[in-house]
Amino acid sequence: MAAARQPLSRNLTLEHERLAGAEQQAGESGFAAHAERRLEAGERAYGHRWAQVGLPELLAELLEEAADLGAWGVLALQELEADATLRAADRDLIEVGLNAALMWGAFAHKALVIASGHCSETTAERGTPGRRDGERPA
Structure with a gap:
C-alpha cells in the first residue's frame, strides 16, 4: 500500500x-501579476484542493486550459469576422493576437500531452489513477 501523500x-x-x-x-509586463491574481482567486474559491489531486490531475487540468x-x-475569431465596427488596422492586430493564442495553445497542448505520458508511466507504477479527458478535480 502506498504511503499517504503529505499535503x-x-x-x-x-x-x-x-x-x-x-x-x-x-517580454510581456503584466503576465506575472495577472497569474498571481488568478492563483489567489482560485485559492479563495477552491482552497488548497490543488495540493490533494496530484501531478497527473494538474497536468490534465493544464491540458484542458491549453485546449481552451x-x-x-x-x-473570438468568428466574432471578429462578424464585427463591422473595427478599423482594418485594429482588426489585423486583434487577429494576430488571436492567432498567437491559438498557436501557443497548440504548442502547450503538445508539450503537456508528452509530459502527461511520462507522468502516467511513472504514476502507473505507483498505482496513482489518472483522469479522462474533460474530467475536473473533485
Missing part, C-alpha cells in the same frame, strides 16, 4: 520567480 502548500517565492521569469522571456485557448480563440 503541499503554495511556495509563493517559487511562484513569483517562475511567473516573473516567463514574463521576462516573453483554441476553443475560445476560434470563437
Whole structure:
C-alpha cells in the first residue's frame, strides 16, 4: 500500500520567480501579476484542493486550459469576422493576437500531452489513477 501523500502548500517565492521569469522571456509586463491574481482567486474559491489531486490531475487540468485557448480563440475569431465596427488596422492586430493564442495553445497542448505520458508511466507504477479527458478535480 502506498504511503499517504503529505499535503503541499503554495511556495509563493517559487511562484513569483517562475511567473516573473516567463514574463521576462516573453517580454510581456503584466503576465506575472495577472497569474498571481488568478492563483489567489482560485485559492479563495477552491482552497488548497490543488495540493490533494496530484501531478497527473494538474497536468490534465493544464491540458484542458491549453485546449481552451483554441476553443475560445476560434470563437473570438468568428466574432471578429462578424464585427463591422473595427478599423482594418485594429482588426489585423486583434487577429494576430488571436492567432498567437491559438498557436501557443497548440504548442502547450503538445508539450503537456508528452509530459502527461511520462507522468502516467511513472504514476502507473505507483498505482496513482489518472483522469479522462474533460474530467475536473473533485
